[in-house]
Amino acid sequence: MGKILVFGHKNPDTDTITSAIVYSYLKNQVGQDTEPVRLGEVNGETQFALEQFNVEAPRFIETAANETDQVILVDHNERQQSVIDIEEVRVLEVIDHHRISNFETSEPLYFRAEPVGCTATILLKLFKENNVDIPKNMAGLMLSAIISDSLLFKSPTCTEEDITAANELAQIADVNIEEYGLAMLKAGADLSGKSVSQLISLDAKVFEMGEHKVEIAQVNAIDPGEVLALQKEIEDVLDLVIVEKSLSLFVLAVTDILNSNSTIIVRGAHTEKVEQAYNLPLVNNQALLEGVVSRKKQIVPVLTEVFKG
């Protein structure tokens, strides 16, 4: 039977990794036997957070059913973003802040999704609802997740609740939000030594939109020009991925985290959907989206609508 495994999505980001660690801690405190695991590489930003608060990265798994029959999902619910053998295990719980799609169970479960900026904001509530004390390092990890998902409160996904939660957690963790946050984001935006394949898979998710599979990847950068200079090479890799995964569209968003906008590079048979969605032309497979920093709020819903219609 094995321990209950707790994990976030593929191509893990800081919220996914820390939420697995923190929620597993909470579940164990209330008497369950769980272990946090991860479905991919720990990125530079997450590594920075883990080191800051002295917490080990979770163990990597490729499949779940070989070691357990019960899992808890954090920070995602869509099957194609989850472990590849998700159909073979029972999902006991989901804690998430994304749209709900391509998810179903044959039995009732605990499913807690809230329209907030970060899974960690929900976890803070769960600590309180369960009357469990929050250790300093767990608070630090949750704070890191909120800073990461909200780009230091600048993303339109960020809610009042996220800001309140971050302030409360910063007090427990005893860190200065601005100072620590900027250092962490910069660690994540350090792209030196990364190959083009690594760049585009740093934070990539596949979405089903109507009959179509669409991959949307995001790279946070201090200097977007650095990434855009590699456009030709990037396009070659995107084209390969499109064939491999039978995608209708690949959107790579290079996000300028200091100026809060994104330049997208778009490939695939349905690039016209992007032009419709934002009502602007792609020039050289590229467009600048002013004010767009959130895949979840500013890219996925508009593209989903266009693919529907």
Place this chain on the structure above:
Amino acid sequence: MGKILVFGHKNPDTDTITSAIVYSYLKNQVGQDTEPVRLGEVNGETQFALEQFNVEAPRFIETAANETDQVILVDHNERQQSVIDIEEVRVLEVIDHHRISNFETSEPLYFRAEPVGCTATILLKLFKENNVDIPKNMAGLMLSAIISDSLLFKSPTCTEEDITAANELAQIADVNIEEYGLAMLKAGADLSGKSVSQLISLDAKVFEMGEHKVEIAQVNAIDPGEVLALQKEIEDVLDLVIVEKSLSLFVLAVTDILNSNSTIIVRGAHTEKVEQAYNLPLVNNQALLEGVVSRKKQIVPVLTEVFKG
């Protein structure tokens, strides 16, 4: 734009009707503008509860999009159980205790499902989390829902949490659970004056299982023989419904609420799935399922598994 409409499933039961009323009350207390509505007839049991606590039945609606663009679902999430134009409105929240299936959104929402016996048990927690006082009549309605969904705590869906909640609510509502509960269940099991069509649609839900549509209806009875005596007429009506709705299977469970078992009458092209599911033969399209009183826990999951594969 209009008020936010709050409603439960088609063929409403006591939990669905009272949860719409109670959750709408709670949302209005925290400053939102909502109205409870219903998608079908109020049954005899629910009527008894509403009269006991002096609360009006919600208004009936056939469609939602003609009067609002925002809705909250209680006690269900599957689209085919919801209002017919559910695709045309935005689901802001879901409060439920069923499996999750055939549900998706393009944007994040508040989705609170817990594996407890009744939506009302979750609502009690939400009152506490929101620091809202529970009036006597709202407590009475929530108590009625728990008694109904748990068949006075005898259903296998009933959890410790449901029992604790019921006791707490009975205190606020100032009623004797056993006495009130039995009277309410008896009011619901009073089948006199009902036509066969009414009987089979009292508490009927359609489920998608793989490629198949399966309808499962339940009738609670004090004297199941009374219903079973109508078998020939019942089968004729089931056959009509099967053609009308393109069903692969119709299971009518006549539940003996005093002895905790169900006699099923089964029609459709895939009655063999029921025989596989329970490993017993249907004789004259009928079988007695010992100990089976819960559609959600003892019928839907086993049939889903068999249809899978």
